[in-house]
Amino acid sequence: MAEAAVAVPAAAAGRRFRLPKIDPYAAIGLTIYVVFFLVALFADRIATHDPLEILFDDDGNLLSNVAPGAAHVLGTTNLGRDIFSQLVMGTRNALIVGVSAAIVVASLGTLVGLVAGFFGKWVDTLLMRVADVALGIPFLPFVIVLAAFMGAQTSNVVIAVALLLWPNTARVIRSQVLTVRERAFIEAARVTGSSTWRILFVHVMPNILPLTFLYGSIAVGWAILTEASVSFLGFGPSDSISWGYMLQDAYGSQAMSRGTYFWFVPPGICIILVVVAGFFISRGYEEILFPKLKD
Amino acid sequence: MASLLDVRGLTKHFPVSRTLREVARGERPVVRAVEDVTFAMDQGESVGILGESGCGKTTTGRLLLKLVEASEGTITLDGYDVRALKGPDLKRFRRHAQLVFQNPFDALNPRFTLRRSIAEPLLNAGVPKGEWDDRIAAVLKRVHLSGVSDLMEKFPHQLSGGQLQRVVLARALILEPTFIVADEPVSMLDVSVRAGILNVMREVRETMGLTAIYISHDLALVRYVAPRTIVMYLGKIVEDGPTDAVISRPLHPYARALVAAVPVPRVDQDRGALPITGMIPDARNPPSGCRFRDRCPYAVARCAEEVPALRELAPGHRAACHLL
Incomplete structure (x- = not known):
């Protein structure tokens, strides 16, 4: 019996993780995420300098606008800061923003979508009207206003992204719940005496979790893009390096x-890569969720 | 007589969305899915509910199991007032009354192993985990699935329809219920495995002393499994009697048409035209009086004015028709 108990999760895991491997788009997207994640994790070791340190040569001259070379992989800024180190440390910052926003968006959106779709009636109406309002708020102005009032902190960018992106997830999850709850196995759960909450979280939720992951991965790219935009406009946190900060710095210095x-092409490419990775993963998931799209 | 199940005046109206005119007039249109259904069943009896699509037979089954809330009427099962059940009483009721589903491919959670699906009732009923393996083994033996190795660790998509339906049956039986509703239990299965499932059902019903309702559109199936048949038309019982009598001497014109419509295995046989034509009417606006009157070849003026009562015309054989 102990054998069987071990075999069950293994089989379940095999089923869940078998599919993304097959799709080349999902594989590319995941690879990009994994590379950035590793860079963020080991940013301290990869970075060659302190990203905010103003560098001087042995004679005391400012190392301004040094061309890429052995000492400085991507050269230096006009204030003598190492660009490669900024890029590497910016990756960490970007992923912190992206992943934390994605977690909030995915969990909030999933919870709201589940409750709205499952219980229906006035609960559904109320939650979906709130979602409509959130969807109607213009993205960037809202983030800027929030940053202006609550201070230019990374956490506020995360809050802003979460507040504005959860309705997309909630709507899709809700529509999926509407179909899942009509399936016979949900009625079977009722007739065998499962409680309402057990039906919702044990029977319904696992069937919509792929969508949660999908919208979470899209939110990563969105959050990073938003953070970059806000930083580029000068409303971002000034004490930490991000890709958007680098772009703003380069812009302000007429790079x-x-x-x-x-100076400014590498952070731009990084932003594009992360956003594209989210799109690729969503594409891969789409073909898993709706296999007919392939034809 | 102590009936296990006693249903009186059971009615279900589903509200439908209103047009602007109906809102303005304060009308609340409904689909009259089940109307004034009254019958009783003894302990250990099995009854077939027969009727075409949309006649309310499935809704009746759902009402009896409190999966749909009734609009009117009373349901008494084994002393429970089913409509008033809630909380712990409802949970206890769920152990005694079970449902076998029509589509086994949809009735099992695709992300659960079969063991998990079968064990779900045990978990909900609070059966100690130590007893699970024994009870699962016992119920698998009952449905003749015990020979298949490591079947329980598989997922539903890895099994055939016949096997899945046995698993669905096992899940319904594992808490040893006293009452079971089988909603079209074999209609989604290949003809070749139907008899196997029906035999298993008949066997467990006899050994466990189950009271069972078979819901079907198939007269042959009902004849095979149930000694008593209830015929429904547009939400109402039109005939209720011993299956043999309903087939050999149907009383109600609709039951006669139903029996006459059964295909016979001789292509060249002269079969006479079906005695009824047309479609089942809209349940939002059923005909006045007898609901069958607009398709009935014998309808008279009285049929439009007066709802025919379900009367006992022979011992244990009831029908609802003015002309009998």
Whole structure:
């Protein structure tokens, strides 16, 4: 019997993780996420300098606008800061924002979608009207206003993204719950005496969790993009480095006209990669959830 | 006579969305899915509920198990007032009354192993975990699934329909219920495995002394499993009697049409035209008086004015028709 007890989770896990591997898009997206995650995790070791330290050479001259080379992989800014180190430390910041926002968005959206879809009636109406209001708020102005009132902190960016993105998740989860709750196995759970909450969280929820992960992975890209936009506009936290901060710094220093492309192209590419990774994963998931789309 | 199940005046009206005109007039249109259904069943009896799609037979089954709340009437099962059940009483009731589903491919959670699905009632009923293996083994033996190795660790999509339906049956039986509703238990299965499932059901019903309701549109199935048949039409019972009598001497014109519509295994046989034509009417707006009158070849003026009562015309054989 002990054998059987062990075999069950193994089989379940095999089923759940078998599918994303097959789809090449999902594989690419996951690879990008994994690489960025590792960079963020070991950012301290990868970074060659303190990203905010103003560097001088042995003679005491400012190392301003150094071209990429052995000492400085991507060169330095016009204030003598190491760009590669900024990029690496910015990855950590970006992922903290992205992942924490995604967790909040996915859990809030899933909970609201589950409750609205499962209980229906006035609960559904109320929650979905709130979702409509949240969807109607313009994204960037809201984040800027929030940053202005509550201070330019990373946590406020996360809160803003979470407040604005949960309705997308909630709506999709709700519609999925509407179909799942009509399935016979839900009625079977009722007739065998499962409580309402048990039906909701044990029988319904596992069947919509793929969508939760999907919307979570999209939210990662969105949150990072938002953080970058806010930082670029100068409303971001000034004490930590992010990709958006780098872009803003480069913009303010006329990096484009100076031709120091190594300053602003890499953070731009990183932002694009993360957002595209979210899209690729969602594409991969889509084909798993709706296999007919392939044809 | 102590009946196990006693149903009186059972009625279910489903509200439908209203048009603007209906809102303005204060009307509340409903689908009259089940109307004034009255019957009783003895302990250990099995009854087939027969009727075409939309006649309310499935809703009746759901009402008896409190999966749908009734609009009117009383349901008494084994002393329980089913409509008033809630909380711990409802939980206890769930152990005694079970449902076998029509579509076994949909009736099991696709993300649960079969062991988990079968054990779910045990968990909900608070059966100690130490007893689970024995009870699962016992119930699998009952449904003739015990020979298949490591079946319990599989997922529903890995099994055939016949096996799945046995698992569904096992889940319904594991708490040793006294009353079971089988809603079209074999209609989604291949013809080749139907008899196997029906035999298992008949066997467990006899050994466990179950009281069972078989809901079906298939006269042959009802004849195979149930000695008593209730025929429903548009939410009402039109005939209720011993299956043999309903088949050999149907009383109600609708029951006669139903029996006449059964295919016979001779292609060239002269079968006479079906005695009824047309479609089952809209349950939002059923005909006045007898609901069958607009399709009935014998309808008279009285049928439109007066609802026919279900009267006992022979011992244990009731029908609802003015002309009998």
